[in-house]
Amino acid sequence: MSTFSLDEDQRQIQESMRRFAADKMRPIARDCEEKAAIPDEFLTDSWALGIAPNMIPEQFGGYASAHSVLNNAIMAEELAYGDLALAAAVMAPYLFVLPILEMGSEAQKEKYLPTFCGDTYTAGSLAVMEHAVGFDVNNIKTTAKKKGKSYIINGGKCLVPLANKAPYFIVAATTAVGGGAAAIEAFIVNKSAKGVTIGEKEKQMGLNALDTFSVDFKDCEVAGENRLAGLDYNRLIACSRIALASSAVGVAAAARDYCINYAKERVTFGQPIATRQTIAFMLADMAIEIDGARLLNWKAAWTADQGDNPLRLGYLAKVYAAEQSFKAADYGISILGGHGLIREHPVEMWFRNARAFAMLEGLIMA
Amino acid sequence: MISFETPEMVDQVRNMLHGMVNNIVRPIARYYDDHEHERAKELDAFAPIMQAGMGGGGRKGAKKEKKEIKATDDRIGANAISVAGAEEMAWGDVGLMLAMPGGGLGNAAVDAVATDEQYERFGKKYCAMAITEPGCGSDASAVTATAVLDGDEYIINGEKIFVTDGERCEAVVVWATLDKSKGRAAIKSFVVEKGTPGFRVEKLEHKCGIRASDTATLVFEDCRIPKTNILGDPEIRPEGGFKGVMATFDATRPLVAAMALGCAQAAFDFTKETLAKEGIIPRYDRGTLELTAVERDLLWMEAQLEVIRLMVIRAGWMADNGRPNNLEASMVKAKAGKYGNLIVQKCVEILGPIGYSREYLLEKWMRDNKVNDIYEGTQQIQMIVVARRILDYGRDMLS
Numbered sequence: 001m002s003t004f005s006l007d008e009d010q011r012q013i014q015e016s017m018r019r020f021a022a023d024k025m026r027p028i029a030r031d032c033e034e035k036a037a038i039p040d041e042f043l044t045d046s047w048a049l050g051i052a053p054n055m056i057p058e059q060f061g062g063y064a065s066a067h068s069v070l071n072n073a074i075m076a077e078e079l080a081y082g083d084l085a086l087a088a089a090v091m092a093p094y095l096f097v098l099p100i101l102e103m104g105s106e107a108q109k110e111k112y113l114p115t116f117c118g119d120t121y122t123a124g125s126l127a128v129m130e131h132a133v134g135f136d137v138n139n140i141k142t143t144a145k146k147k148g149k150s151y152i153i154n155g156g157k158c159l160v161p162l163a164n165k166a167p168y169f170i171v172a173a174t175t176a177v178g179g180g181a182a183a184i185e186a187f188i189v190n191k192s193a194k195g196v197t198i199g200e201k202e203k204q205m206g207l208n209a210l211d212t213f214s215v216d217f218k219d220c221e222v223a224g225e226n227r228l229a230g231l232d233y234n235r236l237i238a239c240s241r242i243a244l245a246s247s248a249v250g251v252a253a254a255a256r257d258y259c260i261n262y263a264k265e266r267v268t269f270g271q272p273i274a275t276r277q278t279i280a281f282m283l284a285d286m287a288i289e290i291d292g293a294r295l296l297n298w299k300a301a302w303t304a305d306q307g308d309n310p311l312r313l314g315y316l317a318k319v320y321a322a323e324q325s326f327k328a329a330d331y332g333i334s335i336l337g338g339h340g341l342i343r344e345h346p347v348e349m350w351f352r353n354a355r356a357f358a359m360l361e362g363l364i365m366a
Numbered sequence: 367m368i369s370f371e372t373p374e375m376v377d378q379v380r381n382m383l384h385g386m387v388n389n390i391v392r393p394i395a396r397y398y399d400d401h402e403h404e405r406a407k408e409l410d411a412f413a414p415i416m417q418a419g420m421g422g423g424g425r426k427g428a429k430k431e432k433k434e435i436k437a438t439d440d441r442i443g444a445n446a447i448s449v450a451g452a453e454e455m456a457w458g459d460v461g462l463m464l465a466m467p468g469g470g471l472g473n474a475a476v477d478a479v480a481t482d483e484q485y486e487r488f489g490k491k492y493c494a495m496a497i498t499e500p501g502c503g504s505d506a507s508a509v510t511a512t513a514v515l516d517g518d519e520y521i522i523n524g525e526k527i528f529v530t531d532g533e534r535c536e537a538v539v540v541w542a543t544l545d546k547s548k549g550r551a552a553i554k555s556f557v558v559e560k561g562t563p564g565f566r567v568e569k570l571e572h573k574c575g576i577r578a579s580d581t582a583t584l585v586f587e588d589c590r591i592p593k594t595n596i597l598g599d600p601e602i603r604p605e606g607g608f609k610g611v612m613a614t615f616d617a618t619r620p621l622v623a624a625m626a627l628g629c630a631q632a633a634f635d636f637t638k639e640t641l642a643k644e645g646i647i648p649r650y651d652r653g654t655l656e657l658t659a660v661e662r663d664l665l666w667m668e669a670q671l672e673v674i675r676l677m678v679i680r681a682g683w684m685a686d687n688g689r690p691n692n693l694e695a696s697m698v699k700a701k702a703g704k705y706g707n708l709i710v711q712k713c714v715e716i717l718g719p720i721g722y723s724r725e726y727l728l729e730k731w732m733r734d735n736k737v738n739d740i741y742e743g744t745q746q747i748q749m750i751v752v753a754r755r756i757l758d759y760g761r762d763m764l765s
Contacts, residue, residue: 002446003439004680007367070368136653181651234651260756275763280753281746287756288697292673299370299676315650316669 021082029083032209043121046090052116061117070301072366073246080250084353085209092162095365096124103230123165127157128172128362137361138181144173149224153217163213186228195220206352238314243366245297245317248325248357255332256286286328293321322357329354373442376450387458395459398578413467443686449624456628460734461578470531471495472539475614479598494535496526504747507550511542518593522586532582551604555597564589575733619699620681626706626738627674633713674702693755700748703739
């Protein structure tokens with residue numbers, strides 16, 4: 001039966017994340033962006049939300065009953081509503097936790113999951129993207145060659161969040177270049193392994209507060225037991241796309257709400273600009289599309305939770321949400337006029353951040 | 367709990383109607399497009415089956431039950447079925463769907479506000495809806511048709527245009543004012559039965575699309591109807607008399623959105639099938655540089671159709687579960703009206719000469735779908751409703 005109301009768990013997730021976004025993210029978001037850094041204190045605060053133990057089952061130190069892509073989509077939207085860069089940092093550990101949880105062996109779960117159930121923020125990361133024109137997630141160039149019981153990884157990754165803090169990350173590599181998704185494997189790699197080089201912090205148009213890095217692999221040997229044996233690459237990417245789409249909806253909703261308030265206060269020719277159809281219709285358009293993007297993404301997330309293949313819906317949801325998010329931020333600047341470009345207002349930051357969704361893969365997982 | 371599982375009942379209605387329109391409606395669609403104003407008699411046998419399939423008429427889940435509903439979550443009501451049914455019917459043919467005897471827009475108003483006594487008299491009749499006049503359309507509050515009480519009768523005077531089913535209906539719900547000086551609160555709706563002296567069909571329009579459906583001009587000259595034919599509250603109440611007549615739109619806008627969706631889905635299905643024969647099949651697992659322009663178009667359309675369908679289902683779900691859906695009804699009407707048209711137009715563009723040829727129905731669907739962005743409140747009217755809602759503005763602040 002189709003229903004559209006949040007259940008009690010989902011409402012609680014939404015409320016607690018919304019409060020955290022308002023109290024802990026918004027007040028520092030601009031400062032973090034300017035300083036291009038996130039204070040450790042913030043990460044500690046975010047850990048107190050208990051997201052990790054909520055995902056990890058009891059036997060591995062958490063208290064989760066089941067992992068829900070949909071519940072996490074609701075979480076990601078609210079966090080991104082606060083600030084995208086901070087949200088990505090809050091969710092970075094799950095780039096590592098979730099693939100192991102869903103696709104790791106029992107030994108891998110036992111080894112890695114309990115480390116995320118402690119009291120202090122523990123970073124983790126996922127290296128998917130590569131520095132290539134029109135990067136194609138199914139046609140990656142980083143290779144994994146079998147050598148005895150090990151694999152030798154060669155290649156370069158970019159946009160690896162918190163690679164400086166994460167002791168381990170998961171790396172996607174292909175066993176046959178051009179072999180598509182079927183040839184792709186994922187490996188748990190220790191950051192300090194021989195052949196791994198973490199580059200300088202990357203400089204992007206947006207997301208400045210978030211530490212992202214290029215990571216190079218030169219004849220990096222990874223033990224066979226570190227391969228994610230149960231990898232379903234399409235599902236992994238689809239779930240990441242759902243989290244990205246949620247975040248895109250969050251950023252768009254932030255722009256919508258900011259602009260509604262602004263347009264009601266800003267007076268021209270004796271009337272608030274919201275009373276003009278030109279402005280009012282832009283706001284209505286933003287509201288309609290954000291609503292639509294959210295529904296489509298919820299359906300994708302729900303499909304993933306049913307155990308069905310979310311490849312198609314996850315793709316559509318992410319492309320749709322990315323476009324609408326950027327449009328909302330773009331409209332946002334237009335509605336604020338010149339003020340939209342001034343860094344006293346957050347809209348220009350959302351405009352830069354929202355542009356990322358069209359090209360991002362794998363940066364966020366929830 | 368959020369869920370996207372289609373209820374079995376809805377699935378059954380969809381499957382049944384889909385098969386029926388494919389076998390009965392599609393084959394005659396071109397003929398009645400070419401023969402405007404000719405009545406599609408093939409529909410006479412089909413209409414009762416269709417109405418039974420869609421829940422046996424609109425009263426089910428309407429007025430009486432509504433009062434008991436307290437914002438539930440999981441009620442599958444008349445709206446869930448009717449939006450799904452409307453989509454499938456429009457997938458078959460929008461024009462013939464509108465020409466289906468017994469399912470006029472006026473019935474939505476009767477279902478929503480008629481008393482039991484009135485429902486007894488009009489519930490089974492084929493009712494059209496007459497709002498628009500030569501001098502007003504979207505601004506429904508500007509109606510000039512008048513209703514004057516004279517003893518036990520109202521005397522109706524005025525002219526109505528663009529009345530869907532105006533010729534073939536058995537009765538028409540007419541919007542008229544009791545007192546022009548009292549503004550929108552004085553606007554009421556009245557049921558006028560065919561054959562009432564002083565009521566005549568003046569002419570039939572020649573249209574761009576939905577040609578199978580009759581669109582009439584109606585004239586009322588000292589047309590006397592029983593006093594008991596007024597729908598809703600007969601008193602003029604300045605604090606909200608207009609809201610009663612406007613409330614019908616919350617139920618009908620999702621339906622029209624579903625029709626725009628059905629028509630667009632038809633165009634998309636035809637386009638996808640035609641392209642597949644040429645070996646063009648959209649892929650969901652390719653990088654942006656590898657996708658062709660036509661694949662990107664198909665994927666764009668597919669996402670739009672998914673979004674519209676979810677918004678339609680949600681608006682219906684809200685109505686069934688006692689949740690006010692004024693905002694969501696206008697949201698989806700705006701979205702489906704605009705993008706339903708863009709999708710069909712894009713399909714015509716993609717298929718080139720096949721899209722333009724009258725050998726196929728695609729060009730017809732492009733003409734047919736246009737009206738779905740106009741009647742039941744134009745695109746722009748929906749945007750006003752949405753904007754007022756999100757801004758918490760009244761008419762005084764935004765019009």
